[in-house]
Amino acid sequence: MAPAMPLPTVELCFAKAQGSFANHRKCIESLDVLRSSSPHDFDAEFFACITCILPIGKREPAIERLVEFVVQFTTTLGAESDVDNDFVQTLVLRLLEFTDSKDKAVRFRATQLVGRVFNSMKEDAEISDELFEAVFSKMVERCRDKIPSVRAFGARALFRLQDPTSAHDQITLELLRLMSEDASKEVRMAATSTVAPSKHAIAAIVDRTRDVAADVRVHALRILRDKVEMRWLSISQRAYVLGTSLVDRDERVVSSARELLISAWLRKCSDNDVLKLFKALDVVAHEAEAQLALDVLLSEKHTRELISAASTQWQVSGPNQLEAVFCLRSLLNALSLNAAHGGAAAADELEQLAPxxxxxxxxxxxxxxxxxxxxxxxxxxxxxxxxxxxxxxxxxxxxxxxxxxxxxxxxxxxxxxxxxxxxxxxxxxxxxxxxxxxxxxxxxxxxxxxxxxxxxxxxxSEEVDFAIGTRRRRTEADLRLQHEQSVMLNQAKLGELVGEIKLAVEEEDFEKAAALKKEAAILKDSLKTMIGVNGDDADSALRISRCLRLCALMLGSCDVKLAEHELSELIARFLPSIQSPSPEQRALAIKCLGLTCSSSVKHAKQFFAVLVTSVRHDQEDVQIAALSAIFDLLLIHSPSSFFTRSDSTVAATSGALLAPREDAHARELSSLLLPILSQSSATLQRLAACGLCKLMHSDAVRSTSLYARLLLIYFQADSVCMGEQRLALKQILAVFFMAGSRAKDLCEALMPAFRTALAAAPGSPDAGVRIDSMLNFVIAISKSDGHDSSGSTTLHQELALVFLFEAAHAPEEEEGKILPKCLLQLDLDSVPRAQLEVMVWLLRKIEAGVIDKAAVKSLGKTLARVEGLLHATASTAGISAEASKDVEKMARAGLDAQRFLRESDEDVANARRAERAREMEDAEAEVRLTPKKDKRKLARSKATPGHL
Incomplete structure (x- = not known):
C-alpha cells in the first residue's frame, strides 16, 4: 500500500495562489482540508500569511491575486455554517486592528481586505452587531484618512452597511460628503459607486456629472446608465444631465452621455419608442435639452430610422402629436442642412418626408x-x-x-x-x-x-373658425364709430351735468348739487374706462407693439434691403413710440431705430444722439436696447462717424514708460461708457463691457482709461453667490484679455487701474479690487509676450522701471508696500547696463524710505539680483564711465515723467485729496469728542527747593 501524500501547508497554498488565478480553486480546497484537520493551528498560520501581504502597498499583480484568493476562501466558507461565520468575524476583527497602523500600506491593505470580504459575501449573509459596529466605526474613520486610496477603500467597505431607505443614515451621509467634498477624484468615484441609488443619493450622483474631473463625470454617467432607471429621475434631472453632458468639452463624457441616452433611456426604459422618450423629457419645458438629445439620435443610423417613423404621426391628433411634430421639424431641419451642403441623398429624403x-x-x-x-x-x-x-x-x-x-x-x-x-x-x-x-x-x-x-x-377685422372653415367678418370701422359716439354722448352729458351743478350752487340748492356731483363722478369713471383700458388706447398699444415687432423682424433680416424712402416711412411709423409712456414700446422703438440706422449712415448720424439720450436717462430695458444699438453702429460705421476728434494725450506723455494712450474718439466714448461700467446694474455692465471688448478687439477704439476700467471690473471682489450676469462678464473679460496681443495694452492700463484701486473710497466696488492678483495677472501675461512693439526692450523691463518710479514717489504709502514685492517675479536677465544702474539708484532710494518689513526684504533681494546682473555685465562688456555719470540724471527724468502721469490723473488725485481730508476730519472729530481728563497735581517732595 502506497504511503499517504503529505498535506500541503498554508504557506505553500499562498505561494501557488499568487502565481495564477487558475490555481485558486485547488488551493482553496487544500486550505479547506487543512482547516478541517486542525482549525486552531490553521487560523494562526493563515493570518500569519495574510500579515505578510499587508506591508506591500504597491498594486502588484501577485499581491492582488493573493487578496482575491483570501477573499474567495473567506467568503466561500463564511456562508455555510456558524463556525465559518465565526472565522469571518475573527478574521475581520483582527484585520480592523491594523487599520490604525502608522504605515499607510498596512492601513490600505487592511481596509481593502475588510471591504472586499464584506462586499463578496452572499446577499442573505448575516453578521453580528459587534462586527457591524466595529466595521462601521473603523471604516468611517478610514474615510477621513490622509491617503486617498485608503479613503476610497474605506468608502467601498461601507457599501453593505448603508440604509438606503433613510435620508439621515450616517453611512449614506458620509458617502455623500466624500462625493462632493473630497479632493481626490479616486475617492469621489469610489463614493459614487458605493452609495445606493436612493432618492436623496440620486441627486448627488446627478451633481457629479458636473464634477471638475472628467473621469468622475464619466463614472457618474455610467452609474446612471447601469444602476439608475430613468423613471427614478425627475424631468428636470433628466434635462440637466443631457443638457450639460452632451455639450461637455471632453469627448469621453459626451460618449458616455450618448450611451446613457441610447442604451439605457431609449432601449431599456422607453422600449425604442422615441415619442415616449421625449414625453419623459418634456420638450415644452426643456426644448433645448430635448433638441440636443434629438440631434444625437439623428446622428445614429438605427435611431434615425426610429425618428423618421415617429415623425409620421404629426397629423394624428392625440397625446403624442406634440412630440411627433417636434421630431418632424428637427428631421426636416437636419435633412435641409445636409441637402444645402450638397447631399443628394438627403435632398431626396427631404422630398419624400416633407408634407x-x-x-x-x-x-x-x-x-x-x-x-x-x-x-x-x-x-x-x-x-x-x-x-x-x-x-x-x-x-x-x-x-x-x-x-x-x-x-x-x-x-x-x-x-x-x-x-x-x-x-x-x-x-x-x-x-x-x-x-x-x-x-x-x-x-x-x-x-x-x-x-x-x-x-x-x-x-x-376677421374672425376665422378654422374647424368649420367659415368666415364671419364684421367691420371694425362700425365698432369704432359706435364707441366714439358713446364717448361723445357721455362727454356731452357730463358737460350738461357741470352746467346744472353750477346752476344749483347759484340757487343754493346744495342737496341737488351734491347728487349731481355724484352722478358726474360716476360718469367720469365710465369715460375713463371707455377711453382707457377698454377703449382705443389699449387696442392701439397692442397694435403699435405688433407693428414694432414686425419692423424689427424685417430690419433684422440680412437679405432684406429697403430703399431710402421705405426706411424713412418706417422711421416715421416707430419714431413717435420713442416717447411712449410704455417702456416696452420705447425699447422696441429704439431697437427698430438702431436696426434702421445700421443700414444707413445718414440716419445713423441723425438719430445717434437719441440713442445716447436713451442710454443715459431711460428705464433699464430701454437702456439695454439703446446700448446694443450704439455698439452695433460703432462697429458698422466706426466711431469717427459720430464722435468729434479730440487731441490725443500720447504726445504729452511720450517721455514716460508705458504711457496711457487715448485715440481721437476715446474721450467722448469714455464719458458715455464709464458711468455704465461703474453702475450696479449687472446686465448693463455686462453689455457695456462686451461691446467695449468688441470695439477694442477690432481696433475701432484705443483707450487706456477704458482698458483700466475693464481690468478693475475683472478683479473686483466676488460675492459668495455671483449672478449669471457677473459670471458671464468675467468669462467675457477673461477671453478678451487672453485673445490676441493684449500684453502691451494691459501693461499700460495697469498703473492707472492700480492708482484707482488705491484711491477708491471705502465701501465702493473699486475698494474691493484684488490688487495683488491684478499685478500678478498682468506680469504673467506680459512674460509670455516678450518684447514690446518697438522690439528694443521687453515689457518686464518697462514694468520694473515703472514699479520703481511709482514706489519712489510714495515709499511710505501703499505703493512702497505692494510694488516692491512684484519685482521678484519680473524677468530682468536681458536688461541693458544703463537701465540696471538706474534700477540700483532707485532701489537704494526706495529702500531708504520704505517702512514695511516684507517690502524691505523684497527690495534687498531685488537689489542683490540687479547688482549681480550689473557685475556680470561689467565683466563681459566693461564699465562705461559716461553712463555712470548720467545715472542720476536718467533716474530723475523718469521720476519727473512718472510724476506728470500721477498728477494728470485728476480723478485719482481728487479721490486721494478727499480721502486725506476725510481722515483729517475723522481725527479732529475724535479729538473733539474725546472728553478731557482732569490734570493731577504731583505730591510735594520733602526735598523741594522751597524747603531747602
Missing amino acids: ELPEYCKALQTAVAMREDAARSPTVVQASFTLAQMLAVGSKLDMANEHGRYQLEQILSRLIKSISTPVDLLAPLFSTLRAAHAGDLESFQRLVMELISEIEEPLE
Missing part, C-alpha cells in the same frame, strides 16, 4: 383652432408649442404648389394681423411667410409693409 402644401395647410388650420380653443385652459402652452413647431415645419416645404402657397400665405397673414396671436409666434410666422414667397424678396417686403399698415390702421 404636401395642401395637407400641411389643413393641419396648420387645425393647430390654430386647437390653440384658440385652449386659450384659457392649462393646455395653452402645449398648444402654442405645437403651433410653433408646425410653423417651423412650413419653412422647409416645397412651395411649387401655387394654390397651396397662396392658401398658406393667407393663413399666415391673418395670424400676423391678429393681435390675439402670441408674441413668441411672430418669429416663426415671419420665417415661414418669407419661405412662402420662394425667394421673391421684393414681394415679401411689400407684403410685410402692407401688413404693418393694416395692423396700425385696420379697415376690418
Whole structure:
C-alpha cells in the first residue's frame, strides 16, 4: 500500500495562489482540508500569511491575486455554517486592528481586505452587531484618512452597511460628503459607486456629472446608465444631465452621455419608442435639452430610422402629436442642412418626408383652432408649442404648389394681423411667410409693409373658425364709430351735468348739487374706462407693439434691403413710440431705430444722439436696447462717424514708460461708457463691457482709461453667490484679455487701474479690487509676450522701471508696500547696463524710505539680483564711465515723467485729496469728542527747593 501524500501547508497554498488565478480553486480546497484537520493551528498560520501581504502597498499583480484568493476562501466558507461565520468575524476583527497602523500600506491593505470580504459575501449573509459596529466605526474613520486610496477603500467597505431607505443614515451621509467634498477624484468615484441609488443619493450622483474631473463625470454617467432607471429621475434631472453632458468639452463624457441616452433611456426604459422618450423629457419645458438629445439620435443610423417613423404621426391628433411634430421639424431641419451642403441623398429624403402644401395647410388650420380653443385652459402652452413647431415645419416645404402657397400665405397673414396671436409666434410666422414667397424678396417686403399698415390702421377685422372653415367678418370701422359716439354722448352729458351743478350752487340748492356731483363722478369713471383700458388706447398699444415687432423682424433680416424712402416711412411709423409712456414700446422703438440706422449712415448720424439720450436717462430695458444699438453702429460705421476728434494725450506723455494712450474718439466714448461700467446694474455692465471688448478687439477704439476700467471690473471682489450676469462678464473679460496681443495694452492700463484701486473710497466696488492678483495677472501675461512693439526692450523691463518710479514717489504709502514685492517675479536677465544702474539708484532710494518689513526684504533681494546682473555685465562688456555719470540724471527724468502721469490723473488725485481730508476730519472729530481728563497735581517732595 502506497504511503499517504503529505498535506500541503498554508504557506505553500499562498505561494501557488499568487502565481495564477487558475490555481485558486485547488488551493482553496487544500486550505479547506487543512482547516478541517486542525482549525486552531490553521487560523494562526493563515493570518500569519495574510500579515505578510499587508506591508506591500504597491498594486502588484501577485499581491492582488493573493487578496482575491483570501477573499474567495473567506467568503466561500463564511456562508455555510456558524463556525465559518465565526472565522469571518475573527478574521475581520483582527484585520480592523491594523487599520490604525502608522504605515499607510498596512492601513490600505487592511481596509481593502475588510471591504472586499464584506462586499463578496452572499446577499442573505448575516453578521453580528459587534462586527457591524466595529466595521462601521473603523471604516468611517478610514474615510477621513490622509491617503486617498485608503479613503476610497474605506468608502467601498461601507457599501453593505448603508440604509438606503433613510435620508439621515450616517453611512449614506458620509458617502455623500466624500462625493462632493473630497479632493481626490479616486475617492469621489469610489463614493459614487458605493452609495445606493436612493432618492436623496440620486441627486448627488446627478451633481457629479458636473464634477471638475472628467473621469468622475464619466463614472457618474455610467452609474446612471447601469444602476439608475430613468423613471427614478425627475424631468428636470433628466434635462440637466443631457443638457450639460452632451455639450461637455471632453469627448469621453459626451460618449458616455450618448450611451446613457441610447442604451439605457431609449432601449431599456422607453422600449425604442422615441415619442415616449421625449414625453419623459418634456420638450415644452426643456426644448433645448430635448433638441440636443434629438440631434444625437439623428446622428445614429438605427435611431434615425426610429425618428423618421415617429415623425409620421404629426397629423394624428392625440397625446403624442406634440412630440411627433417636434421630431418632424428637427428631421426636416437636419435633412435641409445636409441637402444645402450638397447631399443628394438627403435632398431626396427631404422630398419624400416633407408634407404636401395642401395637407400641411389643413393641419396648420387645425393647430390654430386647437390653440384658440385652449386659450384659457392649462393646455395653452402645449398648444402654442405645437403651433410653433408646425410653423417651423412650413419653412422647409416645397412651395411649387401655387394654390397651396397662396392658401398658406393667407393663413399666415391673418395670424400676423391678429393681435390675439402670441408674441413668441411672430418669429416663426415671419420665417415661414418669407419661405412662402420662394425667394421673391421684393414681394415679401411689400407684403410685410402692407401688413404693418393694416395692423396700425385696420379697415376690418376677421374672425376665422378654422374647424368649420367659415368666415364671419364684421367691420371694425362700425365698432369704432359706435364707441366714439358713446364717448361723445357721455362727454356731452357730463358737460350738461357741470352746467346744472353750477346752476344749483347759484340757487343754493346744495342737496341737488351734491347728487349731481355724484352722478358726474360716476360718469367720469365710465369715460375713463371707455377711453382707457377698454377703449382705443389699449387696442392701439397692442397694435403699435405688433407693428414694432414686425419692423424689427424685417430690419433684422440680412437679405432684406429697403430703399431710402421705405426706411424713412418706417422711421416715421416707430419714431413717435420713442416717447411712449410704455417702456416696452420705447425699447422696441429704439431697437427698430438702431436696426434702421445700421443700414444707413445718414440716419445713423441723425438719430445717434437719441440713442445716447436713451442710454443715459431711460428705464433699464430701454437702456439695454439703446446700448446694443450704439455698439452695433460703432462697429458698422466706426466711431469717427459720430464722435468729434479730440487731441490725443500720447504726445504729452511720450517721455514716460508705458504711457496711457487715448485715440481721437476715446474721450467722448469714455464719458458715455464709464458711468455704465461703474453702475450696479449687472446686465448693463455686462453689455457695456462686451461691446467695449468688441470695439477694442477690432481696433475701432484705443483707450487706456477704458482698458483700466475693464481690468478693475475683472478683479473686483466676488460675492459668495455671483449672478449669471457677473459670471458671464468675467468669462467675457477673461477671453478678451487672453485673445490676441493684449500684453502691451494691459501693461499700460495697469498703473492707472492700480492708482484707482488705491484711491477708491471705502465701501465702493473699486475698494474691493484684488490688487495683488491684478499685478500678478498682468506680469504673467506680459512674460509670455516678450518684447514690446518697438522690439528694443521687453515689457518686464518697462514694468520694473515703472514699479520703481511709482514706489519712489510714495515709499511710505501703499505703493512702497505692494510694488516692491512684484519685482521678484519680473524677468530682468536681458536688461541693458544703463537701465540696471538706474534700477540700483532707485532701489537704494526706495529702500531708504520704505517702512514695511516684507517690502524691505523684497527690495534687498531685488537689489542683490540687479547688482549681480550689473557685475556680470561689467565683466563681459566693461564699465562705461559716461553712463555712470548720467545715472542720476536718467533716474530723475523718469521720476519727473512718472510724476506728470500721477498728477494728470485728476480723478485719482481728487479721490486721494478727499480721502486725506476725510481722515483729517475723522481725527479732529475724535479729538473733539474725546472728553478731557482732569490734570493731577504731583505730591510735594520733602526735598523741594522751597524747603531747602
